[in-house]
Amino acid sequence: MTDLLEMPIHLNTKRxxxxxxxxxxxxxxxxxxxxAYRTVPLVLAHDPRQTGGRGVVATANYLARELGVHSAMSAAEALKLAPHAVFVTPDFQKYRRVSQELHQIFKRYTQKIEPIAFDEAYLDITDISENHEMAVALAHELQQVIYDELGLTSSVGVSFNKFLAKLASEHNKPSGFTVINEEDIRPFLDELPIQDIRGVGKKTAEQMIQSGINTGADLYAVSQSDLANKFGKSGYIFYERIRGVDNRPVMWQRERKSLGKERTYGPFLDTEQAVLDELKSLSQQLTDTLIKARLHGKTLVLKLRDSEFNTETRRETMDDFLPNDSQEIYRIAQDIFEGLGGYQQPIRLLGLTMTNLAAMTFENIVLNLYE
Ligand SMILES: [Mg+2]
Known part of the structure; x- marks a missing residue:
């Protein structure tokens, strides 16, 4: 029997x-x-009458949901539940476009955006709202702007951390607007069925229910050491969450114009092979940095300075984002170097920079088939 240390927790209400x-x-x-789709049950799936019953439901409108249709069910089953429903094949390119428009609106307010899905994001507005009332007003405004400009409703949750903000937005859908303040934590969390607490997986929920933990209030009553004994590291997290504590930051990506690696050499690089070897190493470093920063770019810039202090830069721009692949970046760097005339005299500085950058977090979000 391990004796686990009690970890003090702190409820940060400043964010x-x-x-x-x-x-x-x-x-x-x-x-x-x-x-025409507004007044009928609408199911986003290939029409099962045309596919011989194959296909799954990507999502459905609220009229179809009332009939029991939901994401990830087979289209054939949806047709049984909603025989008069209209089936529309999802147009993911369109949804991606709208998602980008939505992000453009977010960006007018803050760069501190963590996209969770196409249609879902956390925003940290601590810096742009002096107090909690301002944050609530700003959230209201944002919801209204989204509606005015995109013609779409959203559900918004406001609180001082991600766990509570998400809980708030889920509280009252559609067109919900929910604020969770410190004094709302207990009423909100106590009543919650255990399986609705984010982070409690299906298996864990079963385990908890078996040991008599059915609601948030039940979980709240369990000591930290008991939770840690039963659930390990997750136990500590459950202990925090059920007290409304969540210190995870909003994972946003600072907007950068370029990212580069530069090196000066002493002694100078005095053979073509030495230059190419260094370009290879810079390509690798640049690639690693891009991957780490979750960015990719369209333009590669080579800078070189020779022993006479002549500096030259030359760039190559692609139609599409370059893959973050060191060999590919090296190949282009080599091309640019050749374009500059190749090796002529000793080199004292080499630089490799990627510009025309975009965040990969957003680009790389896998299209969620099911909402
Ligand atoms: Mg949604």
């Missing part, structure tokens, strides 16, 4: 965090763009 979640995003976009 101001929003969770914004678009309501039935794909279905809402289709309804916006086609008024």
């Amino acid at each position: 101001r965090i929003l969770h914004i979640d678009m309501d039935a995003f794909y279905a809402q976009i289709e309804m916006r763009d086609n008024p």
Whole structure:
């Protein structure tokens, strides 16, 4: 029997965090763009009558949901539940476009955006709201601007951390607006069925229910050491969450214009091979940095300075983002070097920079088939 140390916890109420979640995003976009879909159950899936019953539901509007249709069920099953529903094949390119428009709106307010899905993000607005009231007003405004400009409703949660903000946005959908203040923590969390507490997986929930922990209030009553004994590291997290504590930062990406690696050499690089070897090493370093920063770029810039202090830069721009692959970057660096005339005299400085950058966090979000 291990005796576990009690870890003190601290409820930080200083931050101001929003969770914004678009309501039935794909279905809402289709309804916006086609008024005929607004008054009927709408299912986003290939029509099972045309596919011989194959296909799954990506999402459905609220009228279809009332009939029991939900994401990830087979289209054939959806048709049984909602025989008069309209089936529309999802247009993911369109949803991606709208998602980008949504992010453009977020960016007018803050760069501190953590995208969770196409239609869902955390925003840290601590810096741009002097106090909690301002944060609430700003969240209201943002929800309204999204509606005015995109014609789409969203559900917004406001609190001082991600866990509570998400809980708030889920509280009242669609078109919800929920604020969780410190005094709201217990009423909110105590009533929650254990499986609705984020971070408690299906298996853990079963385990908890078996030991009589059915609600948030039950979980709150369990000591930290008991939780740690039973659930290990997660036990500590449950102990924190059920007290409304969540210190995870909003993982945002600072907008950068370029990212580069530069080196000066003494002694100078005095053979072509030495230059190419260094370019290879710089390509590797640049690639590693790009991957770490979750960025990719379209333009590679080579800078070189020779022993006479002549400096030259030359760039190559691609139509599309370059893969973060050191061999590919090296190949282009080599091309640029050749374009500059190759090795002519000793080199004292080499630099390799990627510009025209974009965050990969957003680009790389896998299209979620199911909302
Ligand atoms: Mg959503």
